[in-house]
Amino acid sequence: MFDTMKLRIPIVSPYLKRAREHWKWNLKSVTHPDDALRERVDAKVVLLTGASSGIGAQVAHRLADAGATVLLVARSGDKLDALAQEIRSHGGAAAVYAGNLAEMQDCDRICQQALADHGRVDILINNAGRSIRRSIKFSFDRFHDYERTMQLNYFGSIRMAMNLLPGMLKRGDGHIINVSTMGVQANPARFSAYLASKWALEGWSWVAANEFAHTGVTVSTINYPLVRTPMIAPTKIYDHVPAMSAEEAVQWMIDVIITRNKRKVGPLGLFALGMSYAFPKTTESVINAGYQAVFEEQPAATSKTQKPPANASPRRSRARKQTGDGV
DSSP states (O other): OGGGOOOOOOOOHHHHHHHHHHHHHHHHHHHOHHHHHHHHHTTOEEEEESOSSHHHHHHHHHHHHTTOEEEEEESOHHHHHHHHHHHHHTTOEEEEEEOOTTSHHHHHHHHHHHHHHHSOOSEEEEOOOEEEOBOGGGOTTOHHHHHHHIIIIIIIHHHHHHHHHHHHHHHTOEEEEEEEETHHHHOOTTBHHHHHHHHHHHHHHHHHHHHTTTTTEEEEEEEEOOEESGGGTTSGGGGGSOOEEHHHHHHHHHHHHHHOOSEEEOHHHHHHHHHHHHSHHHHHHHHHHHHHHOOOOOOOOOOSSSSOOTTOOOOOOSSOEEESSOO
């Protein structure tokens, strides 16, 4: 194998620049966060998926107020149009690109149109996502649950990135932010489909970050805990679980845009990760005991077909499907 490989001396000078930039922007994010955000995004083009409501819509307002041109992406064109009008009424710049990111053709179309309209995309925020809360034992004949989460959370996100990365690499600058979940550290029961897709997205993100470390292109991951948004309201058990406010979640996103740190995760996520490595069987037992103690879940309606037609609307059950931002 090595006979056909050409070895070359790595370029290490970008690492010194990255170290300086890291400390500069992390300091600015604490001392002058508003100025730092404007300096980061003023006159930049930001493509934001899952922008029609919740955290995505609030982040869009913050970025537009700081001088960015915000490209709003979601399935609901009406909501995007209303959001874009709000942004423009405050003097901001926004454009609407409606589409279903679970369809790869829509991902390609949106990216190609955005590049044709604006010439470049400087920052990609993969905020759109689908969450399914259902036990594996109730999923044996619902393989499409796994296909749906993987299609949007993983394939849709990296398809967007793959379309935009060539331009970023050519310019020697770009930032991709992939929204993930603290569940990747905690591995809670009933989220096998959702967490599998987020694990896949994080695996791609970390490899991409390592490969592009010398290029000026940065890849970041945000591991949100449960966020108190309308998305989680139908699952009543969440009313009794601590959750991050939407405002704090927005600030996490802004902080990552400023600092370009590789990961944003809270103390609870780090604690969960540490416990899983230090005491794996104890952690497994604790999670399993909680799983057995909660009897809120019911089996979903079954179907003779493994996968619904492409034009079928998503079925809903007590095991909630959730789309948008948050965890």
